[in-house]
Every structure is written in C-alpha cells, then in structure tokens.
Amino acid sequence: MSPLDRLGLSIPLIQAPMAGVSTPGMAANVSNAGALGSIAVGATDASGARAMIDAVRAGTDRPFNVNLFVHASPVADAVREAAWLDALQPLFTTYGAQPPSRLRTIYRSFADDPEMLAMLLDAAPPVISFHFGLPSAAAVAALKDRGILLIATATGLAEATAIAAAGIDLVVAQGFEEGGHRSMFDPDAADDELGTLAVTRLLVREGKLPVIAAGGIMDGAGIAAALALGAVAAQLGTAFIACPESAASFSYKERLFGSAAHHTTMTRLISGRPARVLANRFSALEAEIGERRPPDYPIAYDAGKALHAAASAAGEHDFGAHWAGQGAPLARAMPAAELVRTLTAELARVRTG
Known part of the structure; x- marks a missing residue:
C-alpha cells in the first residue's frame, strides 16, 4: 500500500506546484475534484505561505500539497x-x-528559513514536497512527527537514494520533458537527461520508495502509461497552466497555444x-x-x-x-476541476479498453 493511499484520492493525480502559476483556488478546486492540489511557497516568506495555506483550507477540506525550494545557498x-x-x-x-x-x-531556501519551518509545524498541511534538494534530518523528523506526508523530487537514482535515506515517503521521478526547473540537487553537475519513461521505470525497479511520474504527461493516456510503468501516481503541471484559476499571464497562456x-x-x-x-x-x-x-x-x-x-x-x-x-501542444483550456474530471474519464477509458 502506497502512503499516497491514505489521502483518499479518486484519481492518482497530483497537480504540480508551480510558483507563479498555481494558486490556492486552483489547488482547492483540484483537491475537491478528487486529485491532489498543490501550492508552491518557495517564492514567498512564512507569512505569505501561511496566507496561501489558509486560502486553500478556506476552499477545501480535502488533502493538498505545499511545495518548498531547498536549493543550496547561493x-x-x-x-x-x-x-x-x-x-x-x-x-x-x-x-x-x-x-x-x-x-x-x-528567494530564501527552506534550508535557511527557520520561520518557514516553524509555521509549517504549526499549520501542519497534509502533504509537503521538496524541490532542488532536501532539508535537514531534524526538519524531516519534525514534519513527520506532525503526521505530514513528505515528497521530494529526483532526476535520477542517486538523488532518489538520498531521498529514501532521508526518510521521505514518496519520490517524484522528474523526466527531462518536464516544464520548469530541473530538480537536480546540484545544478552544475552533469545531467543524464533521463526521460520520464526511463527515470520512472528506473526508480520503480531500483529505488526504495513509491514513485510519482512527472514530465510531459498531459492526458489520461499519459497517466495510464505512468501507472503501467509502476508509478503510483502522475504529476501534471503544464496541463493546468491554461486553467482560469492559473496565475499565468495572458501572454503566457497565449504562447502556450x-x-x-x-x-x-x-x-x-x-x-x-x-x-x-x-x-x-x-x-x-x-x-x-x-x-x-x-x-x-x-x-x-x-x-x-x-x-x-x-x-x-x-x-x-x-x-x-x-x-x-x-507536452505543451496537448494543453487544453478549462477550469481545473473540469480538467481533473476529463483526465479521470480518459484514464477510465484507457483502463477499460
């Protein structure tokens, strides 16, 4: 049984946390539709993050994810x-x-932000995810003691191994196809540029944690493919940029199409x-x-x-x-909840043949 099962999702889908794009309204609507909505708080401080968490909770009583940047201090x-x-x-x-x-x-790294940690321990969101690296062992232990499900992103096996050793619950396998920032712990290291298919299957077979596939997945067929590779869920980001709840600018959405x-x-x-x-x-x-x-x-x-x-x-x-x-050419413009329902129906059609 995957730790993700305790969230009671009706579809194994995570709306990716996208700083500057995903909003509390988007996260709440996605969670209400049966998937896991996400907000990204790496570009704000503890006070701003608290306000975003409160806004999500005002819109849903379902689980949601709070994402943090854990980059090395510049x-x-x-x-x-x-x-x-x-x-x-x-x-x-x-x-x-x-x-x-x-x-x-x-942007202040979560690794250098004790105020953010204190706020999260008090707010105790259901899920927290990490991008660019991992927080301290003490921070991980404190968050787990609050019953928070922890997720971190890896671009290859070495990072996934470190994530498992840190006591994280699930790992996102980030394929080179994914939009936005590569989650490499060391951005100056050589990048093997593993695609979503390869990195997902590698981490499923060789890793030690349940895997969430991410990168280039835009529809129900893509989610089904990720599940067939052994992933417990798929994470989609670009698919949600064109939603009306998105904070993406008009020019951003226009270029997407x-x-x-x-x-x-x-x-x-x-x-x-x-x-x-x-x-x-x-x-x-x-x-x-x-x-x-x-x-x-x-x-x-x-x-x-x-x-x-x-x-x-x-x-x-x-x-x-x-x-x-x-997968940007596959983008569709519709409300986030409608997109989740569409993806659910597409996944069901693939599963039933």
Whole structure:
C-alpha cells in the first residue's frame, strides 16, 4: 500500500506546484475534484505561505500539497553579477530601462528559513514536497512527527537514494520533458537527461520508495502509461497552466497555444538554474551569451525578472519565465476541476479498453 493511499484520492493525480502559476483556488478546486492540489511557497516568506495555506483550507477540506525550494545557498559574486548585468545592458537599453544596480537573493531556501519551518509545524498541511534538494534530518523528523506526508523530487537514482535515506515517503521521478526547473540537487553537475519513461521505470525497479511520474504527461493516456510503468501516481503541471484559476499571464497562456509550444527548450539564463521554457527571446539569448555563466540561482532570477518587467512595460512580453513541458501542444483550456474530471474519464477509458 502506497502512503499516497491514505489521502483518499479518486484519481492518482497530483497537480504540480508551480510558483507563479498555481494558486490556492486552483489547488482547492483540484483537491475537491478528487486529485491532489498543490501550492508552491518557495517564492514567498512564512507569512505569505501561511496566507496561501489558509486560502486553500478556506476552499477545501480535502488533502493538498505545499511545495518548498531547498536549493543550496547561493554564493554572491560581485564580479560575476556585474558582468552578467553588463551582458544584459543592451536589452535594457532597447526598452528604455536600466538594469538593477545590484542583484539580490530573491528567494530564501527552506534550508535557511527557520520561520518557514516553524509555521509549517504549526499549520501542519497534509502533504509537503521538496524541490532542488532536501532539508535537514531534524526538519524531516519534525514534519513527520506532525503526521505530514513528505515528497521530494529526483532526476535520477542517486538523488532518489538520498531521498529514501532521508526518510521521505514518496519520490517524484522528474523526466527531462518536464516544464520548469530541473530538480537536480546540484545544478552544475552533469545531467543524464533521463526521460520520464526511463527515470520512472528506473526508480520503480531500483529505488526504495513509491514513485510519482512527472514530465510531459498531459492526458489520461499519459497517466495510464505512468501507472503501467509502476508509478503510483502522475504529476501534471503544464496541463493546468491554461486553467482560469492559473496565475499565468495572458501572454503566457497565449504562447502556450501558439507555435512556441512545439519548441520548448532548456535554459539557465532566466533564473540561474536549468529550466524548460516555451522558446522565447530570453532562451534565444543562449546563442548570444555564449560561455558567459549567469550568477547563482536565485540571484540571476532577479535580473531575469527585471528584464521581463522592463520589456513588458514597453509592450514586449517575450522575456517571461514561460515554463512548459514538451507536452505543451496537448494543453487544453478549462477550469481545473473540469480538467481533473476529463483526465479521470480518459484514464477510465484507457483502463477499460
């Protein structure tokens, strides 16, 4: 029996936690429809996270997931950061703006945030998931003592082994097809770029935890395929971007249904970590930037957000962090609960032949 079974889901589906896209309303509606809704609080502080958790609870009495970033503390490098801003200066000038005078660490890692841990121990959401790494053994033990189900994401067997050793309950097998940030514990390490099929099957066969498959899954047939590989559930993110509850901008959703959806690409220029994005002017900078390396995540993201804001103010929306997986052309625009019901019906049709 998988630990996921204790949540009483009517479909083995998790709506991926997407910072800047998933909202408390989306999470509540997904959970009410029988799947596991998620919010991402890595881009806010303990107070903001508490407000989001309260908002989800106001909309549902069903289980939901709270996702945290556990990235390594960034190393500030004034020379490298100044060089990065110099490289971006011509773009800022094009849009009549100046780059920031200095770059900030805009997101605090959960590993460095005792206030967030204290809040979560008090709020005790049903499920907590980790991205980019793992918290301390003491934090894991404290959260488990509160009866919280814990999930962490792996891109390969070594990370999955570390996740199991840490006492986490389930592992997300993140395929290279997935949209948004790669969850590699070390973003500078070589990436084997395992696809969803391969990494899911590898972790099912060689790992020690129940596996949730993620990456490129957009419909009931994809969920069925993940289950056939031995996964206990599938996690879908890009499929929910076009929902009305999504916080994605109009231009983001518009691009999701345009030609860019057929040309997603990996880039680390936007945030400082590798992430899959709808091909846009930011990802196209790879050819121009050459070997120049952006600052550490999330310091580089401060520059990326500033450039996007400057371009948007001038009417250019093609520098956004439009994260999306390779299944983007399969996206559908419908309310989150309706999407869950559609996925449930599609999965049932596959299962019954």
